[in-house]
Amino acid sequence: xxxxxxxxxxxxxxxxxxxxxxxxxxxxxxxxxxxxxxxxxxxxxxxxxxxxxxxxxxxxxxxxxxxxxxxxxxxxxxxxxxxxxxxxxxxxxxxxxxxxxxxxxxxxxxxxxxxxxxxxxx
Amino acid sequence: xxxxxxxxxxxxxxxxxxxxxxxxxxxxxxxxxxxxxxxxxxxxxxxxxxxxxxxxxxxxxxxxxxxxxxxxxxxxxxxxxxxxxxxxxxxxxxxxxxxxxxxxxx
Numbered sequence: 001x002x003x004x005x006x007x008x009x010x011x012x013x014x015x016x017x018x019x020x021x022x023x024x025x026x027x028x029x030x031x032x033x034x035x036x037x038x039x040x041x042x043x044x045x046x047x048x049x050x051x052x053x054x055x056x057x058x059x060x061x062x063x064x065x066x067x068x069x070x071x072x073x074x075x076x077x078x079x080x081x082x083x084x085x086x087x088x089x090x091x092x093x094x095x096x097x098x099x100x101x102x103x104x105x106x107x108x109x110x111x112x113x114x115x116x117x118x119x120x121x122x
Numbered sequence: 123x124x125x126x127x128x129x130x131x132x133x134x135x136x137x138x139x140x141x142x143x144x145x146x147x148x149x150x151x152x153x154x155x156x157x158x159x160x161x162x163x164x165x166x167x168x169x170x171x172x173x174x175x176x177x178x179x180x181x182x183x184x185x186x187x188x189x190x191x192x193x194x195x196x197x198x199x200x201x202x203x204x205x206x207x208x209x210x211x212x213x214x215x216x217x218x219x220x221x222x223x224x225x226x227x228x
Contacts, residue, residue: 037219062123
């Protein structure tokens with residue numbers, strides 16, 4: 001069974017930094033792109049960032065480009081999201097998701113984690 | 123940037139057919155994916171590549187995509203179909219979600 005487990009969400013002040021993690025299991029880790037999607041309170045889903053199966057190609061939404069960095073580590077089957085210069089509008093539940101191909105382009109997200117909550121507030 | 127537009131809400135009586143539309147410029151040239159999210163739960167994939175159903179999704183749920191509009195159709199709607207539905211497509215190395223449609227079964 002495919003499984004994704006996120007961690008790292010917490011309360012952080014505006015301008016601060018946070019690193020989210022996601023441990024994957026149940027599938028060949030390097031064969032699939034992984035994606036971060038978030039949902040802010042009262043808002044819809046927002047695609048945040050993705051990374052190819054090999055880890056050599058990252059993708060970012062305009063809203064986080066230059067502030068967030070996505071990475072993955074095959075030795076620990078883990079996906080990461082380093083979030084810097086956090087803003088109040090980054091407050092959301094962040095989901096780790098798995099696509100169906102090695103690249104996220106035109107991919108669909110078939111497996112989702114339970115999410116981790118990030119609150120940016122003073 | 124590319125935008126997908128959905129109605130904020132759709133209401134339907136039990137047993138009737140619900141249709142949720144998603145509009146975008148030349149959307150028919152792209153693959154559309156649909157997700158459902160129930161309160162307090164993670165999203166679930168319900169339709170991919172316009173009209174394909176993942177295992178576990180009943181065949182009374184279907185999708186189509188042509189021109190500027192994609193449609194998710196739920197026949198014989200039940201209370202368990204309630205939730206927020208989001209369409210999604212890719213455009214120039216970026217994935218885009220629609221704003222979401224809340225489906226209520228009255």
